Amino acid sequence: MKKLFCASLLFISCWSFSQEKIQETRLTDEVFRINLINPGVEYEFPTSDFSTLSTGLGVGYSGEIDELTVGKKTGFIYIIAPFLEVQHKLFYNLNKRKRKDKSIVNNSGNFITAGVQAKGPSIADNVERTSDYDFSLGLAWGIQRSYKEKYHLLFHIGPKYFFDTKGNGGFFPILIQLNLGFDL
Numbered sequence: 001m002k003k004l005f006c007a008s009l010l011f012i013s014c015w016s017f018s019q020e021k022i023q024e025t026r027l028t029d030e031v032f033r034i035n036l037i038n039p040g041v042e043y044e045f046p047t048s049d050f051s052t053l054s055t056g057l058g059v060g061y062s063g064e065i066d067e068l069t070v071g072k073k074t075g076f077i078y079i080i081a082p083f084l085e086v087q088h089k090l091f092y093n094l095n096k097r098k099r100k101d102k103s104i105v106n107n108s109g110n111f112i113t114a115g116v117q118a119k120g121p122s123i124a125d126n127v128e129r130t131s132d133y134d135f136s137l138g139l140a141w142g143i144q145r146s147y148k149e150k151y152h153l154l155f156h157i158g159p160k161y162f163f164d165t166k167g168n169g170g171f172f173p174i175l176i177q178l179n180l181g182f183d184l
Helices: 002-016 093-097
Strands: 033-034 038-049 051-062 080-091 109-121 135-147 151-165 169-183
Touching: 002 169, 038 080, 109 151, 135 169
Parallel strands: none
Antiparallel strands: 033 038, 033 169, 038 051, 051 080, 080 109, 109 135, 135 151, 151 169
């Protein structure tokens, strides 16, 4: 798993340096958002012309992960808990969107991301977690768009590795995230 993660980071780093460097202004923006799905706030700021660091804090829904839950599971499984998320996004089509007169406002583009998330004690759930705190590391491909410079859509998909404070862990091959909200 470590080799796959390191190889992926190396690939993303090399790929990001191959971006065209012809631009008149900074391509990435500083954005503050309010997300409605998994309610929370997010602050995204540029780390280069083609990358941003995004930090989010909120309350989110997650399902059951076999390695991080115990006991009998039946019906619709849910865990609602506070989270902190940090992602580094590498945008790969901002110049292409700009050349085609498509908006890149508020970082509207396609990206590859590496991120980490921490979840705290459950606010509500119907399954017992192995620990009050768990974490995830993952890589993903995604898109985000800003409509009328006000409404925000983010979709990303990719694998994640989950673990808790007691040493339990597991791999989830395809995790999907969807956010709708407002850019401020």
